[in-house]
Amino acid sequence: MAFRIAEHEDVLLPVMVNLDGFILSHTMQPLETTPAGDFIPPLRLPHAIDTSQPAGYSPLTGPEYYFGFRWEIERSMRDAQQVIREVEEDFAQKFGRRYGPTEEYRMEDAEVAIVAMGTLGREAQVAVDRLRDGGIRAGALRLRWFRPFPRLDLAGREVVVIDRDYSFGFGGVLARSLRATTPCLPFSVIAGLGGQEVTYADIAGFVRQRKPGEEYWFGVNGDV
């Protein structure tokens, strides 16, 4: 899907596919693979070098064009939302696997939503099962794309965000992105940096001891 999105004429931007280094990259697990078939069409870039139509290319430009290019990037980012949806729909039609901006787990009646990315989002799903066994109606939202940042509907729910990142002097990037786009006051947990072990039991603990609006560095600045 990344190729289709990146090469779409309305986007033409690189797509970065991320995975948790060491944690996912070194875990051996069964994967279902699908033959790509004709899902990815031959590459056709509108500005590819064509010797029959010589043109000048330069990585450098002056201010009169530069700022316009910046706008073009942002316009492509905005258009990418729709392109991603179209490509995902086509993928679902061809391969029977449907995704979306978020992977939702037991969210229908959830009173507390755990929002995370990557393996932490998957670990959160196990935490949700544990929390529900203990009478806490939790659900998990795992973001599948981060930019353009998807609009999430978390109305009426408490939110616990787990960031395996930090923007120094500002906050957890996911928590801050969420607060900027969705009316919510998340409990922001910073955890797992540098390979710190974060278990589903730890995540269940974050939820049990959530303090809306506050930030907590797991294992570093004391107990919640």
Added chain:
Amino acid sequence: MAMFEIRIHSRGGQGGVTAARLIALAAFYDGKQATATPFYGAERRGAPIVAFVRICDTAIRTCCQVKEPDLVVVLDPTLLTTVNVLKGLSPGGTVLLNSPHPVALDSFRTVTADLTGIALVLDLVIAGNPVLDTSVLGALAKIGVITLDSAKRAIAENFKDPRNVAAAEKAFSEVAA
């Protein structure tokens, strides 16, 4: 089947990580979901190493370390005095220990297999180290964690030397479980 969790203790170079991957692969061939995860610390030859295997009928979502294993595998008996290999072991859990003679460990069911002896008999030695990470699958098949057929298939797909499969068969026939 509920999730079955294994922790493997070995020393760097003994093949604990490889064993974890082979066990997971064999379990996958048995039709199960399985993951193998090494714990990366200061890995170097001779240093204590830990690796984990999870086996389940349904998809495994957790990636974290195994804290409460159902089975502990100890490839080097000298680790018994330096590492708490029994830490978190579930009540009624099993220890598979590479040892030429029977050992009793607390109240846990302890199965011993002379994996080093098997490697030496078969002359399955690489760079001076007896190979343990393939024969251990035979012992685990005997305990019932994986089937012997899947163990042999996983080994044969990863190692050309037929003595690796022979070592697993030998362990399977020798272990009293």
